[in-house]
Each structure stands twice: as structure tokens, then as C-alpha cells.
Amino acid sequence: MAAGFVALIRRTIVAVVVGMAVAAVLRVRGRGGVPPQTGGWRELRDDEFE
Amino acid sequence: MTLLKAKPANVVVFGAGATGARIVRMLSASPNVNHVEVRDPDSTRLREIINSCDDSVTAGRGLRVPETTDAAVVASPPGTQAAAAHAAISAGAAVVTTSSDIGETRDLLAMDQFAIRKKVGLVVGAGFMPGLTCLLARAGSTELDLVDEIHVAKAGTGGPACARQHHRALSSLSVDWRDGRWMRRPGGSGRELCWFPEPVAGRDCYRGALSDALLLVPAFAGIERVTARLAATRRDRLTAPLPMMRRPHPEGGVGAIRVELRGRCGIERHVVVLGAQARPAEGAAIVAAATALHLINRGFVEGASGLASIRDFKDLLSDISDRGLRPCRFEGFIAS
Incomplete structure (x- = not known):
């Protein structure tokens, strides 16, 4: 009975640690979107302020 | 709207860091500014700025602002700006702050009624972002x-x-x-x-x-x-x-x-x-200095607000652009 309870605790801890590791990897890796495929930046002309 | 006096203005600048030092140089180069007093706890940095500018720039100490001050620019570290702004408003000076700190921005916006009572404008967050x-x-x-x-x-x-x-x-x-x-x-x-x-x-x-x-x-x-x-x-x-x-x-x-x-x-x-x-730091200094000169030359609505609330934004944006900080537009994508 006690051994089963200890195993349950151990599995829970392992599951939490693995979950945290996966969350950390997901948080750090990847990108936030797709860059624009067309278009670009141009400076505003003075008459565009008026 | 309160217009400041027509003669060249006296300005106090709090903070002599990367942003503050540039603000001091830009203001001292303006014909609309008579005297710039710069304050910073770091005496070495203060001395460097004074030595690099002409006689119109002097060093000051503490928070108390003289009653002869027309405008104050607060470019000190976040967390120290609200006290400096309060001191400047108490002396009847228009104020430009650069803080991006949430708590401090709330404190500065809460000075709205105080600024209205003193008949001065308080510009909150006049930097690169916000600003x-x-x-x-x-x-x-x-x-x-x-x-x-x-x-x-x-x-x-x-x-x-x-x-x-x-x-x-x-x-x-x-x-x-x-x-x-x-x-x-x-x-x-x-x-x-x-x-x-x-x-x-x-x-x-x-x-x-x-x-x-x-x-x-x-x-x-x-x-x-x-x-x-x-x-x-x-x-x-x-x-x-x-x-x-x-x-x-x-x-x-x-x-x-x-x-x-x-x-x-x-x-x-x-x-x-x-x-x-x-x-x-350069972008923030251009925006803060241009805003201070805008306050001096054209006045500002009394009370506390950010630059999004300014009415004649085109003049200010044009002045900022003339100082080398040119806005851009992204073009060419399909509007949804």
C-alpha cells in the first residue's frame, strides 16, 4: 500500500517535471508569426504631415 | 491653453544620462531657450555635460525648481520622475516627462487636476515609446x-x-x-x-x-x-x-x-x-526636446496627458522629423 503511494508520488513528480521541461522548450523555441511576403517601409514625406 | 512668455525660456532638465545629455544639448542650441539648468546625482556626468556646452548651461542640485523656470524636462531614471514633475508644477513650470513605468505614469496622470490648478501642461511619456x-x-x-x-x-x-x-x-x-x-x-x-x-x-x-x-x-x-x-x-x-x-x-x-x-x-x-x-536614447531625446520647445513656443492644454492627446500634432511631428527622426510607413500589404 505504502509502496504504491510512493510510486504514485514519484510518477506525479516525474510528470510535472517533464511537463515543465516541455513548457520551457515551447516557450523558448518557435517564432511568433510569418514575416510579410510583400511590401516595405518608406519614409514619410513632409507633405504627409499636413 | 496657456502660452508661455515670448522671451527666451529658462528650462530645468532632470537627468544627465544618455537621453538627458542630448536633451540639454538640443535645448541649449535653440534660440528660444535662454538658460538650461541640468541636475543629476552623478557629479562626474554633470561636469562632462557642462564642459561640453556653452555658458547657457549650468549645473543645479535637488528637486526644488526656481519660480523663474518656464519648462522642465524630466529624463531621470523611472521611479524618480513623479517627484521632479510635482516640484516643477509647484513652481508653475510646464513639464515634459519621459517615463515608461506603469506606476509612475499613473502617478503623473493623477497630477492632472494639480496641473490645471497651476495652469500648466504636463506631458506624460514624451520619449521614443511611449512618445x-x-x-x-x-x-x-x-x-x-x-x-x-x-x-x-x-x-x-x-x-x-x-x-x-x-x-x-x-x-x-x-x-x-x-x-x-x-x-x-x-x-x-x-x-x-x-x-x-x-x-x-x-x-x-x-x-x-x-x-x-x-x-x-x-x-x-x-x-x-x-x-x-x-x-x-x-x-x-x-x-x-x-x-x-x-x-x-x-x-x-x-x-x-x-x-x-x-x-x-x-x-x-x-x-x-x-x-x-x-x-x-537619441529618439527619446529628440521627442522630449521637441515637445519642450513646442510647449515653450506654442503652449499646451493645461493638465496631464500623453502626446496622443495633443491637438496640433502635425507641427510637432514635423519638428521631430526635421531633427532627423523621420517616421516611416509600411506599404504594400493587402488590407483586410
Whole structure:
């Protein structure tokens, strides 16, 4: 009975640690979107302020 | 609206860091400024600035502002600006602040009635972001009949105080405006790839403790969403909850800001994207100095507000552009 309870605790801890590791990897890796495929930046002309 | 006197003005500048030093030089070079008094607890830095400028620049001490002061520019580290602004308003001087700290921005906006009683203008957050972002949001809004959403983002840091603020912002709660109410979300969440003007280009940006929404929401009645993000690297995000591992650089490299407005033009939905690139300390100094000169030359509505609430924003934007901080527009994508 006690051994089963200890195993349950151990599995829970392992599951939490693995979950945290996966969350950390997901948080750090990847990108936030797709860059624009067309278009670009141009400076505003003075008459565009008026 | 209160107009300051026509003769050259006396200005007090709090802070002699990367931003403050540039503000002092820009103001002292203006024919509309008679005298600039600069204050900073670091006497070495103070001496360097005094030696590099002409006789119109002198050193001062403490927070008390002389009654002969026409305007004060507060470019001291975040957390110290509200007290300096209060002292300047008490002396009847118009004030320009540069803080991006959420708590301090709230404190400064809460001085609205005090500034009205003293018949002075208090400009809150007149830097690169907030500051130029607020001005560009105001400028972009003229192209839309109705603005539904404003999303601002920045990349890069100015001096050491700015770098520390950036580090703190990533590990603190953000303040966003969504569907008519404030939402607090964890800093470092909400990754979004933002495209900045060259040479910064694409950077992953995240929520952070940024004050832009506090300044933009009051200026755009009925707006549905306002968010602010800052660019960060993986190392920035991993080390955000920890103290800074090393002393920040004296000044960061080239940074950029980006303002995206979504709204309606007639029955169509439109997106306007404006931005600018500069060294953040230089960009902040240009905006703060131009705003101070705008206060001196043209006056400002009494009370506390951000630059998004300014009425004659075109003159100020034009002055900022003439000083080398040229706004850009992103063009060529399909409007939704």
C-alpha cells in the first residue's frame, strides 16, 4: 500500500517535471508569426504631415 | 491653453544620462531657450555635460525648481520622475516627462487636476515609446474614420536605466485594453513577430509592463483594443525573472518602434502601419526636446496627458522629423 503511494508520488513528480521541461522548450523555441511576403517601409514625406 | 512668455525660456532638465545629455544639448542650441539648468546625482556626468556646452548651461542640485523656470524636462531614471514633475508644477513650470513605468505614469496622470490648478501642461511619456508611438497613433488615426485597435511595439534600449526598465518590464504584468476594460497579463507572454523599419526588421515581441495603453486609451474614445509589446531575445526571456547578470551597456544600438492601427474607412476595414528607427536614447531625446520647445513656443492644454492627446500634432511631428527622426510607413500589404 505504502509502496504504491510512493510510486504514485514519484510518477506525479516525474510528470510535472517533464511537463515543465516541455513548457520551457515551447516557450523558448518557435517564432511568433510569418514575416510579410510583400511590401516595405518608406519614409514619410513632409507633405504627409499636413 | 496657456502660452508661455515670448522671451527666451529658462528650462530645468532632470537627468544627465544618455537621453538627458542630448536633451540639454538640443535645448541649449535653440534660440528660444535662454538658460538650461541640468541636475543629476552623478557629479562626474554633470561636469562632462557642462564642459561640453556653452555658458547657457549650468549645473543645479535637488528637486526644488526656481519660480523663474518656464519648462522642465524630466529624463531621470523611472521611479524618480513623479517627484521632479510635482516640484516643477509647484513652481508653475510646464513639464515634459519621459517615463515608461506603469506606476509612475499613473502617478503623473493623477497630477492632472494639480496641473490645471497651476495652469500648466504636463506631458506624460514624451520619449521614443511611449512618445513618438503616441504621436504616430494620432497621425495614423486621421486616415481612418474609426479606430478600433492600436498595437504598438518597440525594439532596443537606450541608456543603462532604460535597459534595467526593459529587463523589469519583461518579468512584470502588462496592461492591455480589451473590449472596454483593462487586462493584466504576464510579461514575456503573447509572442508576435513584428516587422520594424530597417535595419531592425523582424523581431519577436512580447507583452511587458509598458505604459502606452494608459496614454492611448484616454486619447481615443471608444477604442476596443490597445496593446504594447517589446522585442526580446530568448536569453532576455529566460533571465527576465532573475537580477541583471551584468552591468548594462552605456548605450544600446539602433532600435525601432512600430504602430499598427486597425479600423474602418467608410465600410471597409483598413490597417495603417507607421514606424521609425533610431538609437532609442537619441529618439527619446529628440521627442522630449521637441515637445519642450513646442510647449515653450506654442503652449499646451493645461493638465496631464500623453502626446496622443495633443491637438496640433502635425507641427510637432514635423519638428521631430526635421531633427532627423523621420517616421516611416509600411506599404504594400493587402488590407483586410
